[in-house]
Amino acid sequence: MAKVDTSLVAHLPLFAGVTPEALDEILREARSARFSKNSAIFEQGADAQSFFLLLHGHVRAAKTTPTGEQIVVRYVAPGETFGLAMAIGAARYPATAMAVDDSVVLIWPTSAWPRLIERFPALAANTLQTVGTRLQESHTRILEMSTQQVEQRIAHALLRLAKQSGKKLDHGIEIDFPISRQDIAQMTGTTLHTVSRILSGWESQGLVESGRQRIILREPHKIVVLAERNADGGAA
Amino acid sequence: MAKVDTSLVAHLPLFAGVTPEALDEILREARSARFSKNSAIFEQGADAQSFFLLLHGHVRAAKTTPTGEQIVVRYVAPGETFGLAMAIGAARYPATAMAVDDSVVLIWPTSAWPRLIERFPALAANTLQTVGTRLQESHTRILEMSTQQVEQRIAHALLRLAKQSGKKLDHGIEIDFPISRQDIAQMTGTTLHTVSRILSGWESQGLVESGRQRIILREPHKIVVLAERNADGGAA
DNA sequence: GGCCCGTTTTGCGCTACCGCAAACACCAGG
C-alpha cells in the first residue's frame, strides 16, 4: 500500500488537534487512488463503502431526480472531504461524485469511521464543523434561490467558485477547472440557455472572458456589485 | 434551578449511547425556560451564547436578507436541538428563532459545549448525524426549488410538516401549530398570493381544509400524487 | 355586540425566464 506523507495533510482543518502519531495511525487505514477526468468516483444510491479526502484535482457532487434532472450540490476542492454518508447515518450515497479534472484522493473504508472517531474524538468535532459550515452554505443558497433573480445568483455562484478555486491571472481570476454553462445552470437553478445569455451580456461589457468550459472573471469587483444590488436593478 | 427529569429526554437521538449518569451530568448544566407564542428566542446576528433543546411547543427558524426578505429555514419539533451555532464554528446565530406556540426549552451555555463533547464524545457523533440529516434535507429542498414548480413544492412542504408535526383527526391530518400562507411561501420560495391561490384550488377539490393559520390535509394520498407527478401535469 | 387589525382571497396586467429549435464555434481524432 502506498505511503501517504503526513506533512501534506497535517494542516487540514479535518486534522486540527490531532497529534502526528495519531495522524499517522489514521492515514495507515487509508489508501490513495487516482481518478481521471470525467470518471465517476461513486454513484448516487450506491452502497457507501468508503469516504474520501481530495488531495489534488476537483470533484463535482451532483444529485439526480427520479426524472433525470440534475443539480450540482458542490464542487470539492483539494483538502476537503466528501462522500461522508456514514457520518450522517446514510447507508447509500445521496449524490454522485465525478472527477472534473484528473484527481487524487485518499480513501477510507466506511467501516473504519466508528473506530476512528472513538479513538480520535477531534475528528468528529472537526467533521461536525465542516458539515455545519456546508449546512449554512446550503441555507444561503436556498435564500438566494428564494429571493434573487437569475443574474444575481450566477454572480454569487461564480464569485464563490473564484474564491474557492480561483487562479489569479494578471488580467483577472480564472476558475481553474473545466465548468460548462450547464454546470452553472445546475448550481443556480436555471437553464444553460439563460446562463449563456447572461454570460454573453457580461462578456460584451468586459466583465468576464469565457469560452468552452472556461471562465475568467475580468472585473470581479463589478460582478460583486451585480451580485449585491437590489432587485430594482438600480434604475436611475 | 429547576430539575429536569431525565426520563423525558433519555430516548432522544441526541443522547443515544449516553449512560443515565452521564445524562444526569449533562442536564445539570442546562436550565429550562418557557417562551410564549410569538416571542423571539434568539435573533439572527446576535452572539450565540446558548444552544437549545425543544421540549414542548414549536419553533420557527428563519433567515433574513439584508433587504428584509425572509425565508423559513425549518420548523423545530419537540425533541430537536436548535441554535447550535458553536457546533459549526459560528460566533453568531445565522437565523432568528421564534416560538410559534407556547414552548418549553432546555438551554445550555455555548461555553459548555467543548467540555461536554470532550467528556461525552457520543454527543458529537449524534449531533453530527442530525446536522448531516439536515444537510441532506437542505439539498433536497434545493433540488425541489430547482426542478419543480410551485404547486409541487407546496405539496411536498405540507406533507413534510404533516409527517413531522401532524395531528391525526378522523377527517384528515392537521398541522398542529399556527402557520400562515406567508410562512408556507417562505418555505417554498414563492409569495403568499400564489400559496393562497393554490390552497384555494385544493380546497375546492376537497384536498385540504384550511383557515386562518390552520391547515388540515383531508386527502394526503392525493396530495402525494400532486407532489410526485411530472412537470407535464399528466395531461392525457 | 361592535370595532379593529391581521390574514386571506381574488382580479388583472406584466415580465423574467423557460423551452424549443437552429445555427454556430471549437477541439479531437483520423
Next chain:
DNA sequence: CCTGGTGTTTGCGGTAGCGCAAAACGGGCC
C-alpha cells in the same frame, strides 16, 4: 485537412408566477 461531436450562442414565442391593489373575512378585545 476534413469530419464528427460536444459545448455554446441566439432568436422567438409562450407562460408560470410575481406584484400591486382592493375587497372580504374572521377573531379577539373592550
